[in-house]
């Protein structure tokens with residue numbers, strides 16, 4: 001069962017990725033995911049211990065809320081009224097002084113009922129995606145929800161830039177990375193937007209950090225990224241595999257010529 005709808009989510013790639021991922025039991029140390037987003041790979045692998053982080057603060061608060069108060073979050077989420085009018089009322093209400101479990105329930109509700117699972121805010125930081133309908137809300141049932149929240153109990157979750165998270169890597173850890181990128185994008189000098197801009201300098205910073213991790217730690221990492229030559233050239237000396245079928249240059253569209261690659265240090 002899918003927990004969240006998330007831009008750039010890797011759920012559809014799992015059947016390909018599983019050929020290159022360790023199983024949860026094979027990971028000797030921690031599982032680390034510094035761009036966790038909807039967490040498709042984490043929820044699939046079910047590792048024994050994990051560090052999950054992201055720069056999307058609302059998303060991290062949602063994970064923390066459901067990890068610590070799963071029943072309260074479910075109770076509020078499932079009793080929010082249905083329809084367009086209540087959606088806008090809940091979307092526009094102030095979250096000041098609201099407890100974390102209420103904010104988590106609201107974020108989950110907005111994610112499952114907004115238009116196409118988009119995650120967009122206005123300049124004042126308020127969620128501003130329009131109403132999408134109720135079908136995606138009611139496919140998430142209580143048993144699946146509780147099952148997913150139990151997997152989060154094994155994880156340390158926080159809001160951070162990827163470098164901070166990668167500094168916590170030790171020998172034996174496995175890192176999965178899915179930074180924001182536009183598959184095959186011809187223009188690499190334009191920052192790619194997913195809940196904030198990820199620039200070419202960020203891509204360079206990430207490559208340098210992963211080189212350092214490979215030199216200093218006995219840890220494995222696997223990353224998805226764009227097949228653009230500038231990205232490939234940042235990872236000379238590492239293993240690069242073309243994803244045969246994946247996301248095309250049109251967001252959300254799957255194609256036989258994916259323009260995505262898998263990069264790893266193993």
Ligand SMILES: C[S@@+](CC[C@H](N)C(=O)[O-])C[C@H]1O[C@@H](n2cnc3c(N)ncnc32)[C@H](O)[C@@H]1O
Nearest residue numbers: 008009010035037038039040055161162178195
């Ligand atoms: C492609 S999405 C990850 C999707 C995820 N793999 C999934 O299956 O749903 C990329 C994520 O990187 C996060 N992000 C952007 N810049 C970041 C940074 N500097 N450090 C950490 N996370 C960042 C975004 O908020 C977004 O959640």
